[in-house]
Amino acid sequence: MAAIGNWQASPVQALSQAESRLQAGRQAGCPGRSWRPSPGKLDRVSGVLALASIGALRARRANKVALAAARPQGVLQPEWAAALRSGKAPRSSGDGSIGPGSGPLRFDLIGGPSEGESELMLYLSDIDFTGTVPAVQFPSLVDSFELWRCTLPAEDRKTGFAELARAVEEWLRQQVAEGRRVVLVGDGFGGLLALAVALQLGRALKGLVLVNPATGLVQKPWQSLGALPVKPLAELLQGAPAVGGQASFEHGLGDLIVKAATSAAGFRSAALAARSGTLDFRLRAWLRDGWEAVSCDLRRPASRTSLPATLLTFSKEDALLPSSSEAGELRGLLSERCLTGRLQVKELESRSHEPLASDIDFAKIVKESPIFAYKDPVTGYEFPSLEELEEGSQSVERIASVVSPVFCSFDPSSPSLRSFGLAGVPTPAEAGDRPVLLVGNHQIGGLDLGPLVREFLVTRGVVARGLAYPGAMRRMTTDQGPSQFQTFGAVPVSPRNIFKLLQQGEMVLLFPGGVREALHGPGEAYKLFWPSKTDFVRVAARFDALVVPFAGVGADDNVQVLANSRELRSKAEELLPFMARSQPKSGGLMPVSESLEAGMSVPFMAPPLSLATQSSPGIGDRFYFSFGKPVDLKDVSPKDKSACKKAYASIRKAVEQELEWLQQARLEDPFRDLLRRQLFERVASIEPSMRRIPEGPLEGQVVRTYANRAPSFPVEDLPPPQTDSVSDEDEE
Incomplete structure (x- = not known):
């Protein structure tokens, strides 16, 4: 439609004088x-x-x-x-x-x-x-x-x-x-x-x-x-x-x-x-x-x-x-x-x-x-500036100030084989410019992503490049420029993107369960819904990657999942058969996210009825992350299906063991209790809220939006995670 309130004038025709x-x-x-x-x-x-x-x-x-x-x-x-x-x-x-x-x-x-x-x-x-x-x-x-x-x-x-x-x-x-x-x-x-x-x-x-x-x-x-x-x-x-x-x-x-x-x-x-x-x-x-x-x-x-x-x-x-x-x-x-x-x-x-x-x-x-x-999200990525890191950290801190995340990693010198911090997770530089693939479980709503990515940026000076569901990437895009997903390295999950990231020797963050785990149904907390195929192991082996299995708990305990849309539709189809219809496949996704092929399911959630305590979950339950012993794929041939299958089963078993260890370890944390932890962090802690970046492109810079956290469980007094060997049944 045409402009109103704007007189249309010739762009070059000038009037010599103002006539009547x-x-x-x-x-x-x-x-x-x-x-x-x-x-x-x-x-x-x-x-x-x-x-x-x-x-x-x-x-x-x-x-x-x-x-x-x-x-x-x-x-x-x-x-x-x-x-x-x-x-x-x-x-x-x-x-x-x-x-x-x-x-x-x-x-x-x-x-x-x-x-x-x-x-x-x-x-x-x-x-x-x-x-x-x-x-x-x-x-x-x-x-x-x-x-x-x-x-x-x-x-x-x-x-x-x-x-x-x-x-x-x-x-x-x-x-x-x-x-x-x-x-x-x-x-x-x-x-x-x-x-x-x-x-x-x-x-x-x-x-x-x-x-x-x-x-x-x-x-x-x-x-x-x-x-x-x-x-x-x-x-x-x-x-x-x-x-x-x-x-x-x-x-x-x-x-x-x-x-x-x-x-x-x-x-x-x-x-x-x-x-x-x-x-x-x-x-x-x-x-x-x-x-x-x-x-x-x-x-x-x-x-x-x-x-x-x-x-x-x-x-x-x-x-x-x-x-x-x-x-x-x-x-x-x-x-x-x-x-x-x-x-x-x-x-x-x-x-x-x-x-x-x-x-x-x-x-x-x-x-x-x-x-x-247009910039390719993989090859055209630029490390975030301190200002961008501060802005993103401020957003993460809104969640972190309530859930006070705890991070542990592999430490062969500790009796529990774990110590606080991420020093046990090798960076690509420490691995001889080889790619590092972080593989773990995804928690409800993807609430674990922000604290994870920030911790690696602030404490190790490296970006963990997340492989995200394309729909989430599109919804997070802003008019003024890249979203925080993109600013902090996330790319849409696809065969091409994971190949290019590993080829470049990046640190890559992968949740094989994808949105199936992030949007799980009732009674499915901390269960893995991984694909049956081993494609991500084969791609990682092609580039001699180090795979670090990890687990996270806490997010699933901050909500109650009452039902999900897949269950409700299934029950409706039993009562009304004419409602049944085939679900379109998402297409274009590699098997690391094949659970999407069954169609999206949205959970119906409600807050718990009580606050978190040391022995029971509830509102404000603390987040815990543990990174296990790296799995070196240097000697695994991507063409050897049997070796890739065994490595895949070993990685999955390690993630399950980390989950079990964290759920037991948090029972020893007195500051899992929300009220006690908040009292300590907001009243007793008088240290300024800041953290100096020890390495990486921002080495020596200070992040001022990173608050101090309450102590956690006595990690050195805990038994190490079980290291059961992978059985033939696990490889099936």
Whole structure:
């Protein structure tokens, strides 16, 4: 939809002097037409709108200076260069039409770089479908892209949404088949059309850019355009220049114009309705039918409707439609279909529904988006700065201040073979630049992840790169940059990512039970739900990795799992057999997370009825982690299935032994009691809350958001974990 409250001005056409208001309206008009407002009902509106000529004059002059200084290297087509000089939109040449099958739809080349290969950018405009609104952006866009627009005759009342989408998809498929890298841009209604086409083409496109898309999730655009006084407004707006530009009114006058224009539903929509009489048709056959078609595609599984790298932009204060809320609703649907890190949602400082008609640097925004500036989460990872570590540590401390985590690791000199701290866990540097794979159980809700990763960063100066469920990674992504998951090294679990991490010699954190353990059902606390296959051992053996088995307890005791969605559905299917249906496989995940193949199950949880004590679980139960003796896979051949199977069984058995040892050891911890521990940590402890990093890239730096903890069990007085040999039954 078009901007309201923003007067459209030519980007380079300057006025030599401020003529009378009516004469300014005539000069801006289309050839052969005169601006004759009807008497009576137009007097007030014409008076308000005529005041805009002063601001429009200033905007034209400013735009002229900006474009003169830019000196673009791209080359505009002659008709577009003339249009920018005259302020009149060029007629569609139709040179890019794909033939009779496209009907009246035309594809016009606007311009492109003078030298070398470039990506192709197709611009799909708003409900006017002229492709002229963002003309002020064209000189900078043709520096980097071969820029095309899609147009339709203004009087067309036959071409529906399905025909539009089919023609655009066919044209783009032809470009992709010729080896072109295509970026599809949709503005307003064009955003809805672009999304429909992108859902069909998927990642055959290089990128998708949506600008204030009229997808109708929050408010259907046609619902806000009820009974329009389009005829009188159109008579006023017939004098609007066809080529873009925007006068900004932010100092009083703008508010008046915005309110006046808002009540009349919009700038371009009203002009379109009066000039060609097609607004009602386009609201029905384009917007309404388009959203119904797109919503059907969005109801399909995300795995069947993938999207390329996507940039979703919206105006901060859109005066026409709630674009900010729309983007918020749309973000979740897009993130499910984009690869992790390939969706960016960007807020534009604009009050217009047509932000591209302003002086924003749209070309730069696109170039800095994940479409072009994407970093591989494995090879492109950068160690967090001290500021980022402090921010993440502060978030973890909210949990740690309640659960006071305790860490133990293998120590051959201790009677219990364990000592406090992580000194017994070798880092890749200590292992001779070999990868280190930490393998353990996952606790409810993944609450164990934050304290684990922070402890390695602060006490060992190394990042434990977590392999996370892709859905969690997408939900944790933020608009302003990488999430804390990504900042602290997590990557989506996949065969490629675990291979690349181990290949790089990283420390990798793996929970073979995946979300099946993190979202377990009632009575399943501290049980392993590992896959039957040994693939992670085979991959680790390929790179001579050290595997460190570990266990964690405490998180599962802070909640009561009453039921899970899988059990409830199973019971419902027994009573109502028609509810039974096959669960779609998640696909794309390696066997380390094969438990996902049975479908996601969400636990229904409640807090315990009592506080934690030394002998019984409850609210505030303490977290305990223990890392066992490393398993060296240097002498294990990844092709030897029997050796890999034995190593796998040994690692799993070691994790189970660590679980048993921790559950017994915590009974000897007097500070497992929540009230006693909180009293000690908050009152008796007067030491400052800080920790100095002993090694790594941040060696010597001080983390000030790491509080002191209460003592724990007498680790040296405890018996060591059992070291039963692996039986043949365990290897089955």
